[in-house]
Structure formats: structure tokens, C-alpha cells
Amino acid sequence: MKYLDEYRDAPVVRNVLAEIKRTVTRPWTLMEVCGGQTHSIIRHGLDQLLPEQIELVHGPGCPVCVTPLELIDKALVLAARPDVIFTSYGDMLRVPGTFVYAKTGTQANDLFSVKSQGGDVRIVYSPLDALKIARENPYKTVVFFAVGFETTAPANGMAVQQAAREGLDNFCVLVSHVTVPPAITAIMEAPETRVNGFLAAGHVCTIMGVGEYRPLAEKYRIPIVVTGFEPLDLAYGILNVVKQLEAGAYEVENAYARTAPNQGNLAAQKVINEVFEACDRAWRGIGVIPQSGYRLREKYVKFDAERRFPDVGAMQSIESDICRSGEVLQGLLKPDQCPAFGKQCTPLTPLGATMVSSEGACAAYYKYGRIQD
Numbered sequence: 521m522k523y524l525d526e527y528r529d530a531p532v533v534r535n536v537l538a539e540i541k542r543t544v545t546r547p548w549t550l551m552e553v554c555g556g557q558t559h560s561i562i563r564h565g566l567d568q569l570l571p572e573q574i575e576l577v578h579g580p581g582c583p584v585c586v587t588p589l590e591l592i593d594k595a596l597v598l599a600a601r602p603d604v605i606f607t608s609y610g611d612m613l614r615v616p617g618t619f620v621y622a623k624t625g626t627q628a629n630d631l632f633s634v635k636s637q638g639g640d641v642r643i644v645y646s647p648l649d650a651l652k653i654a655r656e657n658p659y660k661t662v663v664f665f666a667v668g669f670e671t672t673a674p675a676n677g678m679a680v681q682q683a684a685r686e687g688l689d690n691f692c693v694l695v696s697h698v699t700v701p702p703a704i705t706a707i708m709e710a711p712e713t714r715v716n717g718f719l720a721a722g723h724v725c726t727i728m729g730v731g732e733y734r735p736l737a738e739k740y741r742i743p744i745v746v747t748g749f750e751p752l753d754l755a756y757g758i759l760n761v762v763k764q765l766e767a768g769a770y771e772v773e774n775a776y777a778r779t780a781p782n783q784g785n786l787a788a789q790k791v792i793n794e795v796f797e798a799c800d801r802a803w804r805g806i807g808v809i810p811q812s813g814y815r816l817r818e819k820y821v822k823f824d825a826e827r828r829f830p831d832v833g834a835m836q837s838i839e840s841d842i843c844r845s846g847e848v849l850q851g852l853l854k855p856d857q858c859p860a861f862g863k864q865c866t867p868l869t870p871l872g873a874t875m876v877s878s879e880g881a882c883a884a885y886y887k888y889g890r891i892q893d
């Protein structure tokens with residue numbers, strides 16, 4: 521397939537890996553920000569093909585994984601209401617929250633369980649699907665779980681704009697949008713960080729461009745290379761970070777220019793700026809990161825599910841005391857170093873979101889057989 525096969529060409533990838541081997545002279549720790557990159561790295565065994573001086577650690581770029589438990593619990597409570605149709609991407613349905621009472625009076629701790637016990641929970645592939653459901657069900661309130669990084673914010677913002685244009689007052693969004701640059705700041709400010717350089721997420725830069733990474737590279741003196749998702753993209757991104765580290769450089773490079781123009785997508789940025797404003801956000805397992813998320817601007821606040829249903833209020837959320845996904849998401853722990861990995865915690869018995877999300881690091885390690893005997 522054009523634009524795919526050539527980025528999976530094994531001999532070409534091997535050549536880049538050989539160049540990395542020739543270039544590296546010292547130990548370096550690199551973080552790939554995005555969970556999609558983590559899955560590609562583990563799937564293709566790239567981390568195992570690198571010289572031993574280079575360690576890859578996995579970053580917080582899995583939107584499902586970092587959605588705070590309290591918001592998952594709010595989703596469960598809303599989904600259990602008889603007057604609500606709760607819509608979400610499929611990824612969120614198995615994310616474990618705290619137990620809530622579902623329609624049948626029994627307890628449920630994920631959206632699938634709420635659905636199986638009578639809640640009207642529907643998987644959608646776009647926020648526009650949720651709008652359609654709202655048009656077809658005027659006597660119910662349709663809540664869309666607006667989760668994601670800068671990549672999904674434009675489509676979710678457009679859905680809110682469209683609802684406003686149509687006067688679709690039975691539509692609202694439960695917002696859990698987060699942004700990458702403040703997360704990089706939090707990782708670099710953490711005293712225990714070992715990260716020397718970043719592979720930035722190419723699709724986020726497709727929307728936002730590369731400009732906002734320059735102050736970070738300068739402040740923390742770290743190379744940041746905007747990288748794609750195929751094996752050649754990742755190997756090439758790693759090579760460019762290593763070249764910079766070995767040379768003492770700390771530039772922002774765009775190694776994904778075929779998709780991510782340096783200025784990003786100006787039309788998408790316009791929608792984000794029109795609908796959302798920056799706010800502090802809690803990241804599951806990590807805590808509150810200042811100015812790391814989006815919330816609806818006052819103009820659109822009537823589409824905010826948390827305002828629409830103020831009675832949901834503050835949740836008594838209880839996090840698993842076994843799960844160490846916060847450390848996994850900050851690159852401090854590899855999934856197979858978690859004592860519960862593959863034992864108490866599997867995709868069928870998940871203790872944390874990182875085991876069920878399609879971009880979760882724990883899910884990647886499990887799926888591709890990184891299970892120690």
C-alpha cells in the first residue's frame with residue numbers, strides 16, 4: 521500500500537538501525553510521547569533492535585489512559601441515567617472506574633457493564649454520529665464523551681458548533697481534552713525523570729504544528745523530533761534524536777513533514793480556539809498538570825455535560841492500590857515491571873486503563889507477548 525509499505529521496508533529500517541549503532545557512544549533515554557508509537561515500537565520489536573546504550577521509555581500520550589478516574593465515574597453515572605443516551609468511542613467502554621449503581625440496581629464499574637445492565641450506551645465513530653442520535657431522540661439528552669489530545673479536539677469542537685447552529689439543545693459533551701506540551705513540561709520537571717530526548721507525536725503536530733515545542737527544547741535543552749508511526753518513521757526519529765544528543769544539540773526537527781506541516785492545520789486550530797480554552801486538567805495516575813487541557817468557552821458552556829448535570833457533582837473515586845499506570849505513563853516503569861502485569865491484571869481483568877486502551881503501554885506489552893515467565 522502506497523505511503524505505508526515503504527515505511528515498513530525491513531532492509532531500509534535495518535540500515536537506519538545500523539546508522540544509529542554507528543552514531544551512539546553513550547547511554548541515552550528517549551521517550552516516545554504517543555501510545556500509537558508505543559504500540560508500533562513493541563509490535564515491531566524496535567526497542568529490542570536498538571543498541572544497548574539506547575533505552576526507550578513510554579510516554580503519557582494515550583488519551584484513554586490519562587482520562588481521570590473521576591471523569592470515568594461521572595461517565596458511568598450519566599450513562600446509567602434513564603434520560604441519557606451516552607455516546608463514546610469504543611475504547612472507553614472497558615476502562616475501569618469506581619463501582620456505581622446501574623439501572624438494575626446492581627453495581628457496574630465500566631461503561632460496558634452499565635450498558636449490559638440497561639444503560640443506553642452507544643459506540644460512535646465520530647461526534648457527528650452523536651449529533652445524529654441527538655436529532656433522532658429529542659426527548660433524551662445525548663452525551664458525547666469528548667476524550668483526546670489536540671488531534672480529536674477539532675472534530676469535537678465542530679460538533680459543538682454544529683449543535684449550536686442547529687439549536688440542538690439535547691446534545692452535550694463530557695470534555696476530557698488534554699494537550700502534549702504541558703505534559704512534556706511535567707515530565708521534564710519531575711525530579712526522577714531520566715528522559716534525554718523526545719519523539720513527539722506526529723499526528724498532534726499535524727494539527728498544532730511544531731512551533732510550541734521550540735521553547736521546551738530550549739528551556740530543557742532536549743532534542744524533540746516530530747515522528748510518525750511506522751517502523752521507518754520511528755527508527756529515523758530515534759536516529760535524529762541520537763545525532764543531536766551526541767552533538768550536544770537541542771533542536772526541534774520535523775521528521776514527519778509528509779503529514780505534519782510546520783504551521784499545522786490552521787483551520788483546525790481556529791476551531792479549537794473558537795470552542796475551547798486552556799484549563800488545568802487532572803491526568804489519571806499523574807495528577808493535575810497546569811494548563812494541560814481544554815474546556816468549553818463560556819459561549820458554548822450550555823453544551824458542557826458537567827454543567828448540564830450538576831447533580832453528578834464530585835465523585836468518591838477509588839483508584840486501584842495495585843495499579844502503577846501513573847509510573848508507566850511517566851516513563852518511570854515498564855509495564856512488565858508492574859507486579860500485577862499478566863497476573864491480576866490482563867485485558868480481561870484490567871486494573872488500569874493502560875491495559876485496555878488500544879494505545880495503552882500495558883496493552884501493547886500484553887498483546888505482543890512481553891510476558892516474563
Ligand code: SF4
Nearest residue numbers: 843845858865872882
Ligand atoms: S499492568 Fe495493570 S496494574 Fe500494572 S500498571 Fe498496567 S494497568 Fe496497572
